[in-house]
Amino acid sequence: MPSPSENVHPRLLPCPPPLPPLLTGEIGQIALVVRSLPRSIAFYRDSLGLPLLFEAPPKLAFFRCNSVRLMLSEGEKQSSNSPSTTVIYFKAAPLQKIHSELLQRGATFEEPPHLVAQMPDHELWMAFFRDPDGHPFGLMEEVRP
Incomplete structure (x- = not known):
């Protein structure tokens, strides 16, 4: 039979109170890097039916996804470890x-x-x-x- 001291659980230290939230968690925009902006605009607009809001330099396109904007930017493909x-x-x-x-x-x-x-x-x-x-x-x- 274990001694009383062996049955004692480690004492939990009190956690500090959480900081008040600064962000509501509401997402306003998601940005994706694409390889071909014209091809991606056609896909998101014509295939998925997302409304194209506007295009902007350099090689950006913005779509409306209800209350979230989707931003596409043309760029190079990322390596798997970046x-x-x-x-x-x-x-x-x-x-x-x-x-x-x-x-x-x-x-x-x-x-x-x-x-x-x-x-x-x-x-x-x-x-x-x-x-x-x-x-x-x-x-x-x-x-x-």
Whole structure:
């Protein structure tokens, strides 16, 4: 029969309270690298029936997938051991505040939030970071006047 000390379970240390969430988890955009933009536009528009929102330089096309945008960019095929070039963009408003808080929580950003496009009805601001495995993520905010 085990002694009383052998029946003692290791004491669990209390976990710190979780940090308040900064992101709602709502995905705003997913980016895919494709080998041929014209061929991919035809496939996503004509075969899948996704509405083409617009094309933009250099070699970008944007489709509407309900509340999520799909961005296709033409580029070279990735090697099997390199990090993914698929990018998930989280909606993050207010971007500057969320960026600052994520920096304090240990996220490393490639550059500060910046304007990426001036649209007819809003400015599109983004900031990019990577997870511990090197997967890229974007934060995006559509700022309306």
